[in-house]
Amino acid sequence: MKKILLAVVTLALFAALVACGGGSGGNEAAQGQDGDGRVLEALPPLTTAPIHLRFAMWDDIDHNQWLADRFTDHHPNITISVEHFGGTGVYHSNLLAEAAAGNMPDLWGKLEISTPIVNGWFYDFSDFWFNDPDVEHYLEHLRPQGVIDGRAIMVVTEHLPAVVYVDRAVFNRLNVPMPRFDWTYEEMLSLIEHMTRPDMGIFGYNFFVAPVTIAPIAKIGGYAEFGWDGNNLNMRGPWADALNWMANARRLGWEAQYGSAEWEALTGDAFMWPGTSGRVAMQLDAFWTMSNIYLRDHYRIERGLDMIPYTMPTSEGAPNNNKIAWLDFAAISAGTRHPREAYEVLKWMSFLPQAWMYRIQDFPVRIREDGEPYYLMPNHVPTTNCPDVMEAFFGILPIAPGDTFMEEAWRAFLRLSTEPVTWGGRVLPGFDQWVHEIYHNGEFNGVIGIEAAVFDGLADAHDFAADLEASFRPFYDSMMAEFRMWMGPPRN
Amino acid sequence: MEKVIHANTFRMKCVKLANKIKGLRKSMRISGRTRRNWFYAYAFLMPWLIGVFLLLIYPLYTSFSFSRSQVRFPPTGLVQFPVGWENYTNIFALDTVFMTGLVSFTLQLIPQMAIIVSFALIISMLLNGRIKARGLFRAVFFLPVIIATGPVMSELINEGVATVPAVNLSAIANAMDFLPPMVLEPIVGLFTQLIMILWNSGVQILIFLAALQKINPEQYEAAKMDGASGWECFWKITSPALRPMLFLNVIYTVVWLANSDQNPIINMLHIRMIAGVLGPGGMPGGYGHASAMAWVYSIVVLLIIGLCWVVLHERKDKDKPETKRLEQKSYLPKRREIVRKLRKSDMEGIGVDKR
Numbered sequence: 067m068k069k070i071l072l073a074v075v076t077l078a079l080f081a082a083l084v085a086c087g088g089g090s091g092g093n094e095a096a097q098g099q100d101g102d103g104r105v106l107e108a109l110p111p112l113t114t115a116p117i118h119l120r121f122a123m124w125d126d127i128d129h130n131q132w133l134a135d136r137f138t139d140h141h142p143n144i145t146i147s148v149e150h151f152g153g154t155g156v157y158h159s160n161l162l163a164e165a166a167a168g169n170m171p172d173l174w175g176k177l178e179i180s181t182p183i184v185n186g187w188f189y190d191f192s193d194f195w196f197n198d199p200d201v202e203h204y205l206e207h208l209r210p211q212g213v214i215d216g217r218a219i220m221v222v223t224e225h226l227p228a229v230v231y232v233d234r235a236v237f238n239r240l241n242v243p244m245p246r247f248d249w250t251y252e253e254m255l256s257l258i259e260h261m262t263r264p265d266m267g268i269f270g271y272n273f274f275v276a277p278v279t280i281a282p283i284a285k286i287g288g289y290a291e292f293g294w295d296g297n298n299l300n301m302r303g304p305w306a307d308a309l310n311w312m313a314n315a316r317r318l319g320w321e322a323q324y325g326s327a328e329w330e331a332l333t334g335d336a337f338m339w340p341g342t343s344g345r346v347a348m349q350l351d352a353f354w355t356m357s358n359i360y361l362r363d364h365y366r367i368e369r370g371l372d373m374i375p376y377t378m379p380t381s382e383g384a385p386n387n388n389k390i391a392w393l394d395f396a397a398i399s400a401g402t403r404h405p406r407e408a409y410e411v412l413k414w415m416s417f418l419p420q421a422w423m424y425r426i427q428d429f430p431v432r433i434r435e436d437g438e439p440y441y442l443m444p445n446h447v448p449t450t451n452c453p454d455v456m457e458a459f460f461g462i463l464p465i466a467p468g469d470t471f472m473e474e475a476w477r478a479f480l481r482l483s484t485e486p487v488t489w490g491g492r493v494l495p496g497f498d499q500w501v502h503e504i505y506h507n508g509e510f511n512g513v514i515g516i517e518a519a520v521f522d523g524l525a526d527a528h529d530f531a532a533d534l535e536a537s538f539r540p541f542y543d544s545m546m547a548e549f550r551m552w553m554g555p556p557r558n
Numbered sequence: 559m560e561k562v563i564h565a566n567t568f569r570m571k572c573v574k575l576a577n578k579i580k581g582l583r584k585s586m587r588i589s590g591r592t593r594r595n596w597f598y599a600y601a602f603l604m605p606w607l608i609g610v611f612l613l614l615i616y617p618l619y620t621s622f623s624f625s626r627s628q629v630r631f632p633p634t635g636l637v638q639f640p641v642g643w644e645n646y647t648n649i650f651a652l653d654t655v656f657m658t659g660l661v662s663f664t665l666q667l668i669p670q671m672a673i674i675v676s677f678a679l680i681i682s683m684l685l686n687g688r689i690k691a692r693g694l695f696r697a698v699f700f701l702p703v704i705i706a707t708g709p710v711m712s713e714l715i716n717e718g719v720a721t722v723p724a725v726n727l728s729a730i731a732n733a734m735d736f737l738p739p740m741v742l743e744p745i746v747g748l749f750t751q752l753i754m755i756l757w758n759s760g761v762q763i764l765i766f767l768a769a770l771q772k773i774n775p776e777q778y779e780a781a782k783m784d785g786a787s788g789w790e791c792f793w794k795i796t797s798p799a800l801r802p803m804l805f806l807n808v809i810y811t812v813v814w815l816a817n818s819d820q821n822p823i824i825n826m827l828h829i830r831m832i833a834g835v836l837g838p839g840g841m842p843g844g845y846g847h848a849s850a851m852a853w854v855y856s857i858v859v860l861l862i863i864g865l866c867w868v869v870l871h872e873r874k875d876k877d878k879p880e881t882k883r884l885e886q887k888s889y890l891p892k893r894r895e896i897v898r899k900l901r902k903s904d905m906e907g908i909g910v911d912k913r
């Protein structure tokens with residue numbers, strides 16, 4: 067089976083090269099026009115001298131090293147080491163230590179944007195980016211998200227959409243038809259209420275991705291969390307409604323009460339995660355949960371979970387189809403001695419169709435040390451708009467033979483996940499600091515944290531929305547001042 | 559003429575100074591043996607001295623220097639922009655989150671410390687008694703010290719085993735809702751960390767046990783012969799003997815809690831240092847700000863320790879007459895007298911009532 071799969075993928079690889087182009091980089095001769103008819107300057111040639119580049123990451127090291135080695139196959143003078151800088155908890159502090167020693171890697175993945183801004187880590191690769199025809203292969207919606215002040219500074223290497231896992235087993239038990247794949251936000255909320263059956267110990271939902279994050283994107287098409295429109299947060303409408311709704315949902319028992327005595331009575335374990343209890347109709351979660359949990363036999367067979375992936379819904383009349391996702395950006399170090407070559411590596415590790423075909427080839431065959439498959443399914447989706455890559459990617463998704471509903475669900479999922487936006491801290495300078503200092507630690511009617519205050523029934527989110535919006539500005543402005551201190555004034 | 563007088567006076571002063579130095583050299587002449595002793599002393603001290611300079615004084619100096627700068631880490635290496643005392647003034651003038659956290663920490667620390675020390679005292683007294691499998695119980699109570707380190711503790715907390723689900727927090731909060739939120743929240747917070755608090759008492763139990771085992775059992779025997787109750791024995795014998803250890807345990811507990819991985823202030827420092835590059839209201843953050851916070855925090859912890867010292871230290875001047883009085887009242891001379899009498903009566907062939 068694996069051999070057939072490999073053969074299919076290899077064939078698709080060549081098909082993609084023919085159909086989408088976007089080879090292994092080095093577009094020095096590719097002078098021409100971009101999609102808007104703008105004349106592009108030729109990029110400088112890549113060096114022919116042997117060089118070594120270091121790429122810092124926190125996850126998927128073996129897979130990415132394998133992919134980097136494929137780059138070296140095409141450019142034998144450029145070797146790359148993908149280095150593990152610890153998990154998400156220590157990653158940035160390890161990078162800081164490396165920078166303090168003047169030993170910063172040439173390329174690095176980033177979790178949040180503020181630390182790199184304040185320390186001047188970004189290399190401005192606008193001269194390459196705005197003259198590179200390969201950028202046409204990059205998902206259009208992602209292109210502006212790595213540009214600040216007109217300067218191209220980062221590219222998405224991994225796109226991990228947020229997912230609503232709808233438990234088909236629970237829906238079948240209650241004899242409720244499954245929702246349509248292009249459902250609306252309002253339909254989801256109504257289903258959460260409808261699917262709550264206290265007499266049967268079934269809850270409408272449990273969340274890792276909260277409705278306060280989803281609602282402003284679903285309703286007003288925010289470009290990051292909390293209704294960010296490119297200039298300001300907009301919290302007075304959907305955010306405030308969603309927070310009040312969440313408090314209400316908790317009071318009315320629509321949300322599974324993890325850690326409570328009632329939950330212990332139902333499941334026998336007060337701390338059993340509701341997402342694997344078989345008692346929630348919808349789990350609002352991350353893309354990797356499918357591979358890490360829902361495809362494992364223990365949950366699928368023994369607990370009887372049958373999770374169908376749905377995209378985050380959009381509200382009717384929303385201006386766009388934006389969906390919240392984890393976008394893992396990577397950037398070039400301001401201290402690198404090989405920016406041109408680092409730029410090619412960055413593209414390769416991000417969106418080039420040929421590189422994506424290699425990724426698709428590697429996902430199903432990568433094995434752990436204990437002999438188990440590393441990925442039961444890919445843990446992120448393509449960042450390229452190449453249709454052949456998408457088709458090849460669809461080919462390696464875990465769909466049981468004959469399960470046409472699941473097949474349809476995945477097709478809809480991939481079709482609807484092409485307009486991702488991400489968490490505030492990843493793209494909005496100063497956002498994480500504001501969330502920590504004001505949103506979670508500010509005092510609201512005598513309670514620390516706005517969410518706690520609303521959940522405790524001591525505050526109405528609408529009363530604080532305007533103040534919260536205004537309070538973000540100084541954080542953002544100060545961080546932008548830091549950005550301009552290192553990078554210079556905005557670029558037209 | 560004046561110039562000549564001045565020159566003479568100056569020359570005389572120089573001669574006097576030279577004689578003085580000569581005298582000093584003479585008096586400071588060091589024998590070879592002393593030199594050798596010095597050499598051995600410093601050879602033995604050297605690892606400690608190197609450790610102190612490298613691991614204490616230099617980091618302290620660096621931290622203080624950071625606290626008076628804005629620190630940045632560009633790819634080419636560390637850069638410090640001096641800002642004077644700005645980080646400190648920002649903490650007191652702008653950083654309401656840190657100051658609120660500090661007050662909350664202090665309010666929580668004191669009852670936590672009291673619970674840990676009291677629990678440790680009770681358990682150590684139980685473990686000092688004659689019970690079966692005493693060694694096993696001692697090992698059980700000390701076990702958390704070995705296994706419940708930072709990452710293990712974090713994992714246990716994530717699993718929810720550090721809390722008691724049966725405790726109804728809202729009922730506790732309702733019962734004390736007359737208190738201001740700033741006081742109420744730390745108290746309610748105590749109940750959420752009850753198991754963790756108890757886990758943190760292993761070392762304290764050990765210290766109390768060591769002290770309890772040093773008390774001469776004859777003192778208890780003598781007291782009981784005089785009809786003293788267990789309660790009286792505790793206050794008249796155990797408690798005075800444990801007092802120095804109580805002080806030691808209180809300091810140990812304060813320092814332990816102040817440096818714990820679960821301490822919210824430590825977490826806040828970490829966030830401000832790494833991710834928290836900007837503080838509230840656009841205030842410059844990062845390592846500089848975090849270092850200033852760490853210094854302020856250290857001073858607060860030292861003040862708490864100072865307060866404990868004021869309350870618990872042994873007042874020598876006042877204690878002296880008390881000690882004398884206790885010596886006079888001591889049960890030991892009485893016991894010796896009774897034993898002498900008994901021996902005498904034995905020798906005289908009079909039976910001893912062994913009741």
